[in-house]
Amino acid sequence: MKIQQSHHSVELWVNPISKIVNRIASGVLFFMMLLTIADVFLRKVFSSSILGTVEVTEFMLLILVFFALAQTEVLNGHVKVDLVMGRFSERSQAMVDAITQLACFFLFGLFTWSALVYSGKMREAVEVSQDLWLPIFPFVYVVAAGCALLSLVLLTKFFMALVKIIKS
Amino acid sequence: MSPVTIGIIGIFFLFVLLALRMQIGFCMALVGFLGFGLLISFGPSFSLLGMEAYKTGTLYSLTVIPLFILMGQFANYSKMGLEIYDTVYRWLGFLPGGLSMATTGACAGFAAISGSSLATAATMGMVALPEMKRFKYDDSLATGCIAAGGTLGILIPPSTVLIIYGILTEQAIATLFIAGILPGVLLSLLFITTIYILTKMKPSLGPPGPRFSMKERVYSLKGTWSLLLLFFLVIGGLYTGWFTPTEAAGVGACGAFVITIVKRRLTWDNLRGSLTETAKTTAMVFAILIGANIFGYFLTVSQIPDQLSTWIAELGLNRYIIMAILIFVYIVLGCFMEGLAIMVLTIPIVFPMVMEMGFDPIWFGIIITLVMEMSLITPPVGVNVFIISGVAKDVPMYTIFRGIFPFWVAMLVCIILLLLFPQIALFLPVTMVQ
Numbered sequence: 072m073k074i075q076q077s078h079h080s081v082e083l084w085v086n087p088i089s090k091i092v093n094r095i096a097s098g099v100l101f102f103m104m105l106l107t108i109a110d111v112f113l114r115k116v117f118s119s120s121i122l123g124t125v126e127v128t129e130f131m132l133l134i135l136v137f138f139a140l141a142q143t144e145v146l147n148g149h150v151k152v153d154l155v156m157g158r159f160s161e162r163s164q165a166m167v168d169a170i171t172q173l174a175c176f177f178l179f180g181l182f183t184w185s186a187l188v189y190s191g192k193m194r195e196a197v198e199v200s201q202d203l204w205l206p207i208f209p210f211v212y213v214v215a216a217g218c219a220l221l222s223l224v225l226l227t228k229f230f231m232a233l234v235k236i237i238k239s
Numbered sequence: 240m241s242p243v244t245i246g247i248i249g250i251f252f253l254f255v256l257l258a259l260r261m262q263i264g265f266c267m268a269l270v271g272f273l274g275f276g277l278l279i280s281f282g283p284s285f286s287l288l289g290m291e292a293y294k295t296g297t298l299y300s301l302t303v304i305p306l307f308i309l310m311g312q313f314a315n316y317s318k319m320g321l322e323i324y325d326t327v328y329r330w331l332g333f334l335p336g337g338l339s340m341a342t343t344g345a346c347a348g349f350a351a352i353s354g355s356s357l358a359t360a361a362t363m364g365m366v367a368l369p370e371m372k373r374f375k376y377d378d379s380l381a382t383g384c385i386a387a388g389g390t391l392g393i394l395i396p397p398s399t400v401l402i403i404y405g406i407l408t409e410q411a412i413a414t415l416f417i418a419g420i421l422p423g424v425l426l427s428l429l430f431i432t433t434i435y436i437l438t439k440m441k442p443s444l445g446p447p448g449p450r451f452s453m454k455e456r457v458y459s460l461k462g463t464w465s466l467l468l469l470f471f472l473v474i475g476g477l478y479t480g481w482f483t484p485t486e487a488a489g490v491g492a493c494g495a496f497v498i499t500i501v502k503r504r505l506t507w508d509n510l511r512g513s514l515t516e517t518a519k520t521t522a523m524v525f526a527i528l529i530g531a532n533i534f535g536y537f538l539t540v541s542q543i544p545d546q547l548s549t550w551i552a553e554l555g556l557n558r559y560i561i562m563a564i565l566i567f568v569y570i571v572l573g574c575f576m577e578g579l580a581i582m583v584l585t586i587p588i589v590f591p592m593v594m595e596m597g598f599d600p601i602w603f604g605i606i607i608t609l610v611m612e613m614s615l616i617t618p619p620v621g622v623n624v625f626i627i628s629g630v631a632k633d634v635p636m637y638t639i640f641r642g643i644f645p646f647w648v649a650m651l652v653c654i655i656l657l658l659l660f661p662q663i664a665l666f667l668p669v670t671m672v673q
Contacts, residue, residue, distance in 0.1 A: 072371065081535035093515065097515050098514075100309065100518055103306070103593070104489060105303075105493070107485065107486065107490075107493075108492075110486075115481075125299055128485075129298070132298075132302050135518060136521060138518075139521060140522045142518075143518075144262075149264060149523055150263050150527065150580065151263065152577065152580060153620075157259045168260070174404065175262065175269075178269050181272070182292060184285075184289075186292060188285075210293070211289070214289065222601075
């Protein structure tokens with residue numbers, strides 16, 4: 072019962088947050104398209120360009136990827152190879168899922184931690200972008216935030232597998 | 240333990256994790272992190288995680304991935320696939336097997352604005368299947384030609400597979416795209432020939448459809464303007480060197496967006512659907528790329544790619560025999576695994592070896608793409624077949640796989656032709672404006 076409760080309580084706030092940041096990612100994607108076309112238009116027609124297009128596009132790509140990462144896992148969008156596991160019983164499948172998803176939870180915990188350390192280094196070194204001199208470290212935080220959220224989604228997957236084991 | 244031994248254990252462990260249904264990108268990152276830590280030390284290995292995630296996420300050349308996917312999404316919602324089918328149907332439908340030929344032609348057309356085989360198969364499945372059912376086409380031919388035709392999505396540019404190959408091997412994406420055009424046309428013609436031979440042998444497989452007057456046919460061409468415009472703008476821009484790949488992708492996405500508006504098919508739901516679907520696919524691809532990069536570091540320090548190249552060179556076999564063995568191994572792997580996974584797993588090992596043997600990197604990219612296409616339709620794991628069986632619920636999976644076999648042979652013929660005449664892939668890139 073306790074596991075079921077913790078599953079619900081984590082899922083209750085992790086899933087909505089994933090959904091919201093995924094919407095931000097979608098919005099950023101749209102603006103990325105507009106920025107690219109505006110820059111191309113100015114360059115080809117007026118032979119001038121928007122300062123810092125390349126780096127802003129890069130930062131937009133970063134936000135797009137890491138803000139969509141968690142929701143993609145919620146929707147089971149990360150590709151898996153389903154070859155042998157389908158032949159096993161529900162219970163054994165759930166047991167294996169519990170182990171692999173727990174491992175993934177720790178892996179993305181490490182990713183988060185590593186990104187935080189990296190952003191600290193960027194902050195200390197006062198690293199800025201080439202044209203607009205934007206500080207780099209906040210964008211490394213985006214990586215950390217995306218990985219942290221993904222690890223929480225993976226935790227819900229772990230709980231889900233546990234619930235399945237108990238139920239069967 | 241020697242680095243090579245640790246490398247081999249790492250690869251084995253990776254396959255175990257894959258079999259345990261762990262997400263592909265995640266297990267590559269995990270094995271890469273552990274292996275690199277064991278071979279070098281865990282400090283640098285830990286730093287690698289955050290740094291690689293950030294660096295891959297901000298790589299300008301990768302912006303082509305979301306933008307080209309978005310272009311395909313808009314093209315889908317603007318119903319360009321339906322219109323191209325309608326046109327080809329009027330021109331070819333009256334021939335024996337004509338509806339299947341029209342489907343193949345429409346797949347090739349849709350592939351020219353979409354980089355995804357699954358999207359191409361799904362779109363055409365919804366449009367062409369009911370029509371072939373109405374004219375009493377054999378189920379196996381009807382489903383087989385869509386599943387096979389759909390695979391053209393990754394050969395005819397734009398193509399997500401060629402983009403990822405280009406990134407993994409540091410080859411120019413524009414050149415790869417242009418190299419895919421003629422093989423794409425060749426394969427489409429081979430598919431159409433296959434349908435011709437099949438219906439010649441057994442006319443009941445595909446009875447002729449309705450015949451249209453010349454006026455109706457010419458009139459139907461007006462539905463193709465948007466597709467042709469987009470293709471010539473994007474691929475033409477790349478060919479003449481007018482656009483960089485990112486610019487071409489941006490122009491393509493925006494062009495498809497405007498066309499959707501002009502055709503009055505842009506709704507709030509369509510827009511949101513296109514964007515969220517693109518975000519999802521992008522995140523999936525990037526998770527795999529980040530994992531592949533980290534795994535790549537491990538492979539490099541394990542020295543496996545070097546050792547393997549040297550070992551193969553020492554065997555002293557003819558390079559075409561080695562290539563044939565390689566293609567055979569890829570086809571077998573393709574039966575069990577998804578194409579993208581095979582590519583990111585094997586390219587770091589195989590590519591140095593292929594270069595060592597003196598093959599052209601662009602040509603090899605096209606060969607790999609063709610093999611990936613086969614992997615989409617071979618049992619037991621053929622993703623395109625799953626898509627078609629989702630659309631044609633009353634057709635047993637076995638019937639679809641049986642229908643695919645002749646097209647699979649056509650793909651093999653295409654690979655052999657490319658082995659004999661590499662110019663099919665390399666002719667157009669040479670004429671490109673640099």
